[in-house]
Amino acid sequence: MSEFASDPMSQVAFISIPDSFQHHLQELSSTSPAMLPVDTGGDPADWNPEELSWEMILSGMLKVLAHQPDHDDAEYYRMFIQHMRPQMVTELSETGIIAAKNENFPVAEEVFQALTGLAPDRVEGPVNLAISFEQRADALSRIADESRAQQYLDRAYQTYRELLEREDLPADVYLNAGMFFAKIRNYDAAHTQLLRFVEESDEEEKISHARRIIHEIESQNLLDQLFKEAYDFIRMGDEETGIARIEEFLERYPTAWNAWFLLGWGHRRRGEYQEAVDAFDRAVEQGANNADTYNELAICRMELGDYQHARLHLVHALQLEPDNTKVMANFGVLALKEDDPEDARRYFSAVAELEPEDPVAQRYLKYLDER
Numbered sequence: 001m002s003e004f005a006s007d008p009m010s011q012v013a014f015i016s017i018p019d020s021f022q023h024h025l026q027e028l029s030s031t032s033p034a035m036l037p038v039d040t041g042g043d044p045a046d047w048n049p050e051e052l053s054w055e056m057i058l059s060g061m062l063k064v065l066a067h068q069p070d071h072d073d074a075e076y077y078r079m080f081i082q083h084m085r086p087q088m089v090t091e092l093s094e095t096g097i098i099a100a101k102n103e104n105f106p107v108a109e110e111v112f113q114a115l116t117g118l119a120p121d122r123v124e125g126p127v128n129l130a131i132s133f134e135q136r137a138d139a140l141s142r143i144a145d146e147s148r149a150q151q152y153l154d155r156a157y158q159t160y161r162e163l164l165e166r167e168d169l170p171a172d173v174y175l176n177a178g179m180f181f182a183k184i185r186n187y188d189a190a191h192t193q194l195l196r197f198v199e200e201s202d203e204e205e206k207i208s209h210a211r212r213i214i215h216e217i218e219s220q221n222l223l224d225q226l227f228k229e230a231y232d233f234i235r236m237g238d239e240e241t242g243i244a245r246i247e248e249f250l251e252r253y254p255t256a257w258n259a260w261f262l263l264g265w266g267h268r269r270r271g272e273y274q275e276a277v278d279a280f281d282r283a284v285e286q287g288a289n290n291a292d293t294y295n296e297l298a299i300c301r302m303e304l305g306d307y308q309h310a311r312l313h314l315v316h317a318l319q320l321e322p323d324n325t326k327v328m329a330n331f332g333v334l335a336l337k338e339d340d341p342e343d344a345r346r347y348f349s350a351v352a353e354l355e356p357e358d359p360v361a362q363r364y365l366k367y368l369d370e371r
Helices: 019-028 054-067 074-084 088-101 105-118 124-142 146-163 171-183 187-200 204-219 225-235 239-252 257-269 273-285 291-303 307-320 325-337 341-354 359-370
Strands: 012-016 035-039
Touching (some): 012 054, 035 054, 074 105, 088 124, 105 124, 124 146, 171 187, 171 204, 187 204, 187 225, 291 325
Antiparallel strands (some): 012 035
């Protein structure tokens, strides 16, 4: 299946109900549909109707529920599947989670869409779908494909927004949504959902974690409109306006490490590396102890020719996140700058082993082969 399949129903054929199947369908309902969807597993024109099985019909129904949940016969398909396979919700949940864990995201997403269509009143489908979109965005971000990563973050955001329009949701939905909104720096939404979780949950460990994030949002004044505007401007490519907004924010709240990080990010994107280093250093002073900040510092230090400090920053970042392929790739870049191609090859090969599609690693390995 392609990433955004133009016709995800292309393998589904609608057929008249064979006489041999009529009896079983009439046992379930006297108003069975005139046509049944069949997942042919390929081009319907090449499919042999003699191969028809109940599994093909069930799979066809699930595809319809995944991609056409408002189909005229959708309610019948739900009833039919639940009658034939009462454990289908559990089966789909487990299948989708395994697929997402193995980074087989197209399969995971279609499974969770089918789960949403099969059980529209339950939350397992949309919650897992949003999580899989977020996981796919993380995977794309690891290989520096930020444009596609943002597309999947947007899809996760929309999925959560639609889910949160419902009433009487389980408390964990608010926690998942709040954590996601915090990740994308939508602190207004994160604050709202985390407070709802704290009010409705009785799980003390999760409540404690949510309260820590709520405290950080409030203590760093991240609900301020200036912060949100600054982030949005920089993310959309208007770094000059974003920098002006975040500098105005820092005049009011100079101890907010998130704001110093945002300022450094804006300057780095503009190629103003010394200004970026100064801002990232202030972020660290105010409590930013994370791999992203040290990796950004390393990038800027390399651009300034300060390889010694760049290495120290990368070491610190890798200690915080040992499997961070962005950091590993930057070790490779640093090795090349220091004229050590063998060390560079070692790092880029490690990245390629962990992330075979990483374009940075592949490009540099090709460069090293051609030297």
